Amino acid sequence: MEEPLKDHHCPVLDQVMISPGYYLLSLTAPQIARAAVPGQFVLIRCGTRYDPFLRRPLSIHQVKRERGEISLLYQARGTGTRWLAGRGKGDLVSLLGPLGRGFTYSGREKRGLLVGAGVGVAPLLFLAGELAALEWKLVILIGARTKAGILRVESFQRYGFVKTITGDGSTERQGTILSLLEEETKETDWEGIYACGPRAVLKGVQKISRETGVPAQISLEERMACGVGACLGCVCEGTAGEVLRYLRVCREGPVFDAGEVILHD
Amino acid sequence: MEEPLKDHHCPVLDQVMISPGYYLLSLTAPQIARAAVPGQFVLIRCGTRYDPFLRRPLSIHQVKRERGEISLLYQARGTGTRWLAGRGKGDLVSLLGPLGRGFTYSGREKRGLLVGAGVGVAPLLFLAGELAALEWKLVILIGARTKAGILRVESFQRYGFVKTITGDGSTERQGTILSLLEEETKETDWEGIYACGPRAVLKGVQKISRETGVPAQISLEERMACGVGACLGCVCEGTAGEVLRYLRVCREGPVFDAGEVILHD
Amino acid sequence: MIDLSVEIAGIKLKNPVMVASGTFGFGKEYASLFNLSKLGALVTKGLTLHPRPGNPPPRIWETPAGLLNAVGLQNPGVDFFLSEILPAMKSFEVPIIANIAGFTIEEYTQLASRLTVPGITGLEVNISCPNVKAGGMALGAVPELAAEVVEAVVKATSLPVIVKLTPNVTDIVALATAVTQAGAHSLSLINTLLGMAVDVNSRRPALGNITGGLSGPAVRPVAVRAVWQVSQAVDVPIIGMGGICTSNDALEFILAGASAVAVGSAHFRDPLAAVKIIEELEQYCIENGIRDWKQIIGAAWKGQN
Amino acid sequence: MIDLSVEIAGIKLKNPVMVASGTFGFGKEYASLFNLSKLGALVTKGLTLHPRPGNPPPRIWETPAGLLNAVGLQNPGVDFFLSEILPAMKSFEVPIIANIAGFTIEEYTQLASRLTVPGITGLEVNISCPNVKAGGMALGAVPELAAEVVEAVVKATSLPVIVKLTPNVTDIVALATAVTQAGAHSLSLINTLLGMAVDVNSRRPALGNITGGLSGPAVRPVAVRAVWQVSQAVDVPIIGMGGICTSNDALEFILAGASAVAVGSAHFRDPLAAVKIIEELEQYCIENGIRDWKQIIGAAWKGQN
Numbered sequence A, B: 001m002e003e004p005l006k007d008h009h010c011p012v013l014d015q016v017m018i019s020p021g022y023y024l025l026s027l028t029a030p031q032i033a034r035a036a037v038p039g040q041f042v043l044i045r046c047g048t049r050y051d052p053f054l055r056r057p058l059s060i061h062q063v064k065r066e067r068g069e070i071s072l073l074y075q076a077r078g079t080g081t082r083w084l085a086g087r088g089k090g091d092l093v094s095l096l097g098p099l100g101r102g103f104t105y106s107g108r109e110k111r112g113l114l115v116g117a118g119v120g121v122a123p124l125l126f127l128a129g130e131l132a133a134l135e136w137k138l139v140i141l142i143g144a145r146t147k148a149g150i151l152r153v154e155s156f157q158r159y160g161f162v163k164t165i166t167g168d169g170s171t172e173r174q175g176t177i178l179s180l181l182e183e184e185t186k187e188t189d190w191e192g193i194y195a196c197g198p199r200a201v202l203k204g205v206q207k208i209s210r211e212t213g214v215p216a217q218i219s220l221e222e223r224m225a226c227g228v229g230a231c232l233g234c235v236c237e238g239t240a241g242e243v244l245r246y247l248r249v250c251r252e253g254p255v256f257d258a259g260e261v262i263l264h265d
Numbered sequence C, D: 001m002i003d004l005s006v007e008i009a010g011i012k013l014k015n016p017v018m019v020a021s022g023t024f025g026f027g028k029e030y031a032s033l034f035n036l037s038k039l040g041a042l043v044t045k046g047l048t049l050h051p052r053p054g055n056p057p058p059r060i061w062e063t064p065a066g067l068l069n070a071v072g073l074q075n076p077g078v079d080f081f082l083s084e085i086l087p088a089m090k091s092f093e094v095p096i097i098a099n100i101a102g103f104t105i106e107e108y109t110q111l112a113s114r115l116t117v118p119g120i121t122g123l124e125v126n127i128s129c130p131n132v133k134a135g136g137m138a139l140g141a142v143p144e145l146a147a148e149v150v151e152a153v154v155k156a157t158s159l160p161v162i163v164k165l166t167p168n169v170t171d172i173v174a175l176a177t178a179v180t181q182a183g184a185h186s187l188s189l190i191n192t193l194l195g196m197a198v199d200v201n202s203r204r205p206a207l208g209n210i211t212g213g214l215s216g217p218a219v220r221p222v223a224v225r226a227v228w229q230v231s232q233a234v235d236v237p238i239i240g241m242g243g244i245c246t247s248n249d250a251l252e253f254i255l256a257g258a259s260a261v262a263v264g265s266a267h268f269r270d271p272l273a274a275v276k277i278i279e280e281l282e283q284y285c286i287e288n289g290i291r292d293w294k295q296i297i298g299a300a301w302k303g304q305n
């Protein structure tokens, strides 16, 4: 972790559309690869002029430390991510990072439940790899509205048991990822839930964590400007203390203990 | 000329850097190729977002009517032209045109003197081709500060006798293009001078035309927004009438009779 | 097909998308690009009582996501417009709104009365031009003076009077309230922001007129804010403009409280911007099951989702 | 190496490039990215008398070539700043200018006197924040009130007083003149433009606070114009800001009349923007044979090419 924070100009190794609208981008980024922990993110500069202006936050999806490579998994939505999707082998991309506070894990039982909704699986693959290396037993729940949004199942299967669910029933089960989570938490005694996905899912995770007593960590998204904690742009509401206190998603987060934050709609 | 004005999405056929910083871009643009006359220009949309915002005006450099192709010759200077220089085979470029009033030629003697300073040769190659097809005898003066700015000599040689001059003497002669022009106008009785280049050169052409009585047409540059005559953004000062009157470079020009306009520094 | 029609100050528009004054000339140039009758309305270049040569060049300077212009109301004057330009414009079959700019109240009323002729559907009173020394913004930035102009214009014409406001003021709501009380039937928001650029190469101001008006996507947030504030404070319909390039941009203005929009600088990037926006708005209504699109006017503050 | 030093209101800066308030926190976060002692000065996030939680999220919204922010002066309050933050800032070895924001004149004077301590080099009086209800822009838009604030602050401190003005006014020159007469030693131009965005998906305002402040390259022409106008009207040095991303942008402000510049939103795109600008300015002076860079301050109106 003693790598200095830097704006890295990283060559693209490879970019593939792994499902309609979803991209897997591999980059040479040795310093980030060395320094990053699961749950951290990078800020990517998109475009060469001032529109789009702000960098885009993307989670670190995978890290190959020895090879000095990282990969990002993202959905091309707006101007920035669509620009990024147009980059190809050899192009340089500017990445600021690794940023933020990642997941923490120190269980004795080493039984973890990963919850990834849609592209929310992005930070979880890196986490799954690290946990598996520490010999955690993992169940990985992956949900999306349709099959096209169920991403990276095979990669996750290397690290644990994967269960998928879709809103339209186009994979094994039909329903919401929260229903899967409820079942899982009933059956087994988990040491930790690690979740990333839309706010509604994270709110559900907070509730289940509260009800079952299983500690959960959730990775939040908020609009960002600086990404380093200086501008106070990316806050969410914290629960600690008597007075209203906002926490910076880019600095105190993006990973929070489920009880640490209040999620509004 | 009965092609409607349109925003054409034209595939790049080929782009080459013909000299450091100077690009020759060929496009499939059958309608423009059919409709254009020498001296006209197109407005090119640069970038995919709003910065840069305005289109860039570039002269039509060459036209291959049968093949439905045109080419542009330009110098990569700022944000727009640098973006354009990054386009390659198959990329689509949006061209509005052909725009403006081109050169006119109806001489009986068919003796023309072309004066191209730097990238000012851009509109002259199309003109030279048309004039040569009408059996004009042409002398083509090409000047620049250094040899790297002397462009397209071989192509011009197909249409007439080319003389070059550079500020640093790195081609046959050292000096300014205006000194060449003065010599030529002394020796021969020309029917018309056709000039394009920096303002200082065009002012010199105006002066020589006035002094020698040889009619000159000059192609002007001015910052443009609409390119079609609607915004009144691109004006230069006209000489006609009692009251100050501004002429639109994109509509009444870009080619003007030398006596029609007043060029300020 | 979805009915996108709307009525602004008694003017029936087949759709809420106009073209903004000064970016579309008198229509002729764009008529060779598309069928102008598709537009909600065409607002003319600013007309003055006497012909004006306009400002010396350069008049245009590109800025990030926008441009500065300092045209300075170049126009052939109202008489020439009426005799030589307006007759030909009738073939466009589009409501024509005449944008007028005076240097005194008297000039505004003369312009208004002369332009009260068949073929003109409404007047847009430009008290917000940043590129002329007298009149324009000088009158338009002081609520009392602006109200005087408007009152006089309303008296001088039977046409609907739209007042175009400048954003270069401390309190645009006060201005809007003043001109509405003075009888304005509708408001256009916004004219350009007063800006300037220095050409670092020459070390001199980039524009011939030194300062200019900033327009384009860069100013959109300022314009949306103006529409949001003013639409909640006055009862007349608002025509929103400032950086509109797509239907999404147009919707931002409509949701903020505009009953119609005008497309200006976007034409410089895409001459078909206005027509595309109209088509996309239709599409938006279809996809979102909106029967009467007018129900979303001001939805962002009315709280109707 | 070229000497880029300049003196602003008695503050000696080793170069004219500061970082703008609110975009750089209290420096700590950027200290891991570069050596802050390279900067001309560091302006802190706006400080208030009491801690403030700030506005509810979302606080940031991207716009073409810019962004809206509605942070709402979140800060730990002046006491916490003095006891917990300032001591650690000393290691940055950069002049520290404290940006202060009050809600009453009394609060401004209290802030000023408490911050008159070793380690603080100057005060930037923020009477221009668009994101709070009382104080801020409400005080800063009226010349008389602004002058009252400034007069009181100047009395309450022995430090140089820089007054930061809002561009959201009809007449920024009147404002500048008023606060200069009231004793301001320098002016910062400009704070953000009041703007807003609507989220077309939710059909609600995009920001938690509804309106926000627009910054970034989009506003640069407005800022350059303000500097041009004000620098010709007052005798105090001006710190120019608004969309500066490159040395070319910085030069535009200097040529327009600014004696120093501040880099704000550019950090969000390139965290090293300020340092790069300093290096490029040196280069510019070398290439253009400029011995004393201060000779080009205001060259665009002084006519010295």
Ligand SMILES: Cc1cc2nc3c(=O)[nH]c(=O)nc-3n(C[C@H](O)[C@H](O)[C@H](O)COP(=O)(O)OP(=O)(O)OC[C@H]3O[C@@H](n4cnc5c(N)ncnc54)[C@H](O)[C@@H]3O)c2cc1C
Binding pocket: A041, A052, A054, A055, A056, A057, A058, A059, A060, A073, A074, A075, A076, A077, A078, A079, A080, A081, A082, A119, A122, A123, A220, A221, A222, A223, A224, A254, D061, D062
């Ligand atoms: C810490 C963090 C990690 C993330 N990791 C991933 C990831 O690994 N894969 C992935 O697909 N997405 C991820 N996201 C969401 C991703 O940042 C947005 O989808 C992306 O910024 C959208 O940019 P755009 O250009 O597509 O959209 P635009 O609509 O053009 O974006 C406009 C502005 O809004 C911001 N914005 C839009 N949506 C979001 C959002 N959901 N969260 C935060 N800012 C947003 C953009 O950053 C930009 O500033 C992450 C977000 C955060 C905060």
Ligand SMILES: Cc1cc2nc3c(=O)[nH]c(=O)nc-3n(C[C@H](O)[C@H](O)[C@H](O)COP(=O)(O)OP(=O)(O)OC[C@H]3O[C@@H](n4cnc5c(N)ncnc54)[C@H](O)[C@@H]3O)c2cc1C
Binding pocket: B041, B052, B054, B055, B056, B057, B058, B059, B060, B073, B074, B075, B076, B077, B078, B079, B080, B081, B082, B119, B122, B123, B220, B221, B222, B223, B224, B254, C062
């Ligand atoms: C009718 C006409 C024909 C032209 N033909 C050619 C040609 O064939 N080849 C060629 O190399 N150049 C030509 N030019 C000049 C060319 O348009 C500019 O070099 C180009 O617009 C610069 O854009 P940029 O993105 O490189 O510079 P930037 O500095 O990024 O441009 C900023 C803005 O200034 C405008 N601008 C900058 N320089 C000029 C200029 N000299 N004339 C007009 N606008 C300018 C741009 O269009 C843009 O709006 C022509 C200009 C005109 C008016």
Ligand SMILES: Cc1cc2nc3c(=O)[nH]c(=O)nc-3n(C[C@H](O)[C@H](O)[C@H](O)COP(=O)(O)O)c2cc1C
Binding pocket: B225, B231, B233, C020, C021, C022, C023, C045, C046, C047, C069, C071, C073, C099, C126, C129, C164, C190, C191, C192, C214, C215, C216, C217, C219, C241, C242, C243, C244, C262, C263, C264, C265, C266
């Ligand atoms: C080149 C140009 C000329 C303009 N001329 C006028 C004018 O004559 N009268 C007027 O009221 N507004 C004029 N405007 C302002 C526009 O009508 C519009 O209010 C402004 O540009 C904001 O919209 P936009 O960002 O879509 O261009 C002009 C704008 C431009 C860019």
Ligand SMILES: Cc1cc2nc3c(=O)[nH]c(=O)nc-3n(C[C@H](O)[C@H](O)[C@H](O)COP(=O)(O)O)c2cc1C
Binding pocket: A225, A231, A233, D020, D021, D022, D023, D045, D046, D047, D069, D071, D073, D099, D126, D129, D164, D190, D191, D192, D214, D215, D216, D217, D219, D241, D242, D243, D244, D262, D263, D264, D265, D266
């Ligand atoms: C996120 C953010 C927070 C800001 N906070 C403050 C502040 O606390 N006090 C202040 O005077 N200005 C504040 N500003 C305004 C900036 O200091 C600066 O005046 C403005 O952003 C224009 O410069 P820029 O375009 O370079 O950012 C803030 C700006 C931003 C973007």
Ligand code: FES
Binding pocket: A223, A224, A225, A226, A227, A228, A229, A230, A231, A232, A233, A234, A235, A248, A249, A250, A251
């Ligand atoms: S994005 Fe600036 S504090 Fe988080």
Ligand code: FES
Binding pocket: B223, B224, B225, B226, B227, B228, B229, B230, B231, B232, B233, B234, B235, B248, B249, B250, B251
């Ligand atoms: S560029 Fe609009 S009139 Fe010429």
